[in-house]
Structures are given as C-alpha cells and as structure tokens.
Amino acid sequence: MARPPSDTPKAADRILATAGELFYREGARAVGVDQIVERAQSTKPSLYRAFGSKDQLIAAYLEGQGQQMWSNFDAAVAAHPDDPKAQILAYVDALGDRALGKGSRGCGLTNAVVEYPDPKHPGHRVAVGHKDRLRSRLRDLTRAMDARKPKKLADSLLLLIEGVFVTSQLFGPDGPAGAARGAAEALIEAHTRKAPKAANDPPGHDRV
Amino acid sequence: MARPPSDTPKAADRILATAGELFYREGARAVGVDQIVERAQSTKPSLYRAFGSKDQLIAAYLEGQGQQMWSNFDAAVAAHPDDPKAQILAYVDALGDRALGKGSRGCGLTNAVVEYPDPKHPGHRVAVGHKDRLRSRLRDLTRAMDARKPKKLADSLLLLIEGVFVTSQLFGPDGPAGAARGAAEALIEAHTRKAPKAANDPPGHDRV
DNA sequence: TCAGCATGTAACTGACCGGTACGGTAAATT
C-alpha cells in the first residue's frame, strides 16, 4: 500500500472543500449536489461514493466546522495559561472580530441546526454535539475562575457567544458583536466580585 | 360595500396561517407550496392569486412574526410604565420563558435570515427591518435609564436576546435561556452603577 | 335574472432535486 504521491487533491477532498464554502455561504439547503460537483470539477458518483448522501456530506462539513471552532477555542486557551478569565475573554474577543469581518455568516453549526430542526438529521446531531461540548468547556473555565455560580455564568457567556454568531448575520459589520467583550467582562465581574449584589442565593450550590 | 359576515376564514387567511405554522416549525425552505395548500385545504392558484410567489408568502409570514414580536415587546413596556429597566427585564424574562417552552424554535425572523442570507430576498428584508427597529427601541430604553453607554448596553442586551432565541434550538428546554434574566440584570447594573469600573472612557460620548 | 368575485379542478411546464447503473482507466500487485 504505497502512498499515491499525487499533488492534485482527490475528488472527495475537492468536493468537501467546495461543499463547505457553498454550505457556509448560502446555507446547506440552498445548495444542490449538482452545483457542488460542478464547482469542484467532479461528478455526482464521486460525491456519493465518498459520502453516501447529501446529509452525510453536510455532517462531514459540520464536523470540519466543529474542528475549526475547537482550534479557535484552544488557541484562546493556550494564549493565556492558567488564566481562565483571560482565556474566555480572548475567545469572545476573537469571535467578535471574526463575526464583524466581511463575508462572515456566523457559526456553521448554529446555522445548520436552524436549517435542519429535525434532531435525527445527521448534521443536526453533529452540530449539537459540538455545542454541548462547548457548553461543558465553558463551565470548566467558569469553575476554574471560582465563579459563584459557574453554570449560570457559563450559560450567560454562551448566550453572548451565540448572540454574536447570529447578529453578525442580522446586522452585518456594524452589528452588536463589538459589545461582546465588554459584556463578557461585566458578566464575569458580576459573578466573581467579592460582595454578591443579591443575598437570596442558597450558598455553595449552583443547581441551575 | 357591506361586510361579508362569513365565519369561515377566507382561503388566503387559511393559507397564511398554515404556512406560518409550517414555516416556523420546519423552516421556510423545507416546506413546499403543495404541502401548504393541502394542509390549508386550499389550492395552488389561490395561494398564487393572494401572495404572488412563495417568497412573498414568506415575507407576509415574517411580517406577522414581526407584529407578534412587537406585541410581546409592547406588553413588557406597558407592564412597567416609566421604568425602562423593569421593561427590558420583563421582556427578557418572558422571552426566556417562551424560548424554554416546548415546541419553541426561537425567532422566526432570525431563522429566516439564516435560511435566506441574500439581502435581496423579500423575507430577509422584512426580518432585518424588524430587527433594526428592535435595536433602536432597545437604545431608547437604555438611554431612558441613564446608562453610561446606552448604545453599548443595548447591543449587549441584544446579543443576549438573540442568544436566547438561537440557543433554544441548540439546547432545548434545558438550554441557557434561563440565565438570560440574571445576565441582563448584571449588564444593566454594570452600566448604571455609580462608580465605573474602568476609567478609560471618553466621558459624555458613546461612539460605539 | 344577471353580473361579478372568490374559489376550486385538473392538467401541465421546465427546471432541479437527490440518487444510481454501468463502463472506463490507470496504477499497484502477482
């Protein structure tokens, strides 16, 4: 099994790359398989041999989107070792910058769930899988920063993050994404300040 | 021009109502016109006589979604006269409750923009029109509550609001929407507290 | 009684959808 040293990308790779661009830009439902294989300079049988169905191609695309999300996340974490607050802020900050850049259409994973509400859809599954892990990773960070209610803080930040994704599509380059970093700072500060502003908290427990 | 006292809804109304349910639940792109007219117990010519095209039917549906949003917003405002902070919190609170209710699929306007990224699409236009007005209304409220940076606070709240909409689809009934009210309180508090936490603000100006 | 309007019936168009049967070609293996 010697390696094929061909420098031209295989058909499957070209198809996945092309499908990724089109799916992200126009939405998966709006893009037909004929359009994909034509732009990829390939053919439909190659697509179906490599991916089995359009839905599975969408799932593969979303898996790539997930990997990209984690590489962004991990970069923010690696940039600020042992400083969970700075890690989250770095992530949110970079997120806002990307969202305001031209050509941004938010998060492919989020968009896919909106386009495919059916939980049985393979793309839907992949997307919510990554989002669940994002929620859990955020909780790890908020716990590490000794937030009073780490789950609640993580969820608040998650609202902000998803808000950035979707408002970039609603409002374009002048959208509210620029407010994300400041808002994240305020939320973290409110959850880690010494004197809690409200006193009706069952201490030591973070049930919600 | 006597009124037609018929108690059976006209065909156009049935079509719009049925299309609304289907569009909201499954997404506009996933629903065909045949499916709509069948469930509405009507026919395609009636649909096209009344709405001209599917895209315009989508726009009509979104106009209704916009009206519903404003009725929710106005209800929150009316419930707390002359108290902009309570008005916003009431809106966010009710929003979170609705988003966590079963069968919720977030905001039809937001979803439509995700499904139809093309700014020329009539549905896209209608949706962003309403969202722009929402942003402006939020700014009115944050100005009225004497926030230090009303635009920034309004945008932060908007991120939260859109986050609620979209996370209800990503995480379901146990999603982060429950954290929205508390987060909104924290953001408002941070923007209206007497001593600003950061000192690098050009005073009196709220450029962003 | 008749005109006018709203609605339904039925058939149709052309384009596009996702998906497939089948045959070819070139390199690796023997």
Place this chain on the structure above:
DNA sequence: AATTTACCGTACCGGTCAGTTACATGCTGA
C-alpha cells in the same frame, strides 16, 4: 504480461420543486 484494486466519469432515473393555464363552480349583491 495478466489481473486485481482504486478511482473516476457518462448518462440516466423517478420524483418534487415553484409556478401557470384554462375552465368550472358557487356565492354575492344589484
């Protein structure tokens, strides 16, 4: 040299998409 194996393309399928046509029906008020 013969054969396997991996890869790829041509041509086509039935179904569904949005949208249209021509005509029939029934209810409305004048």
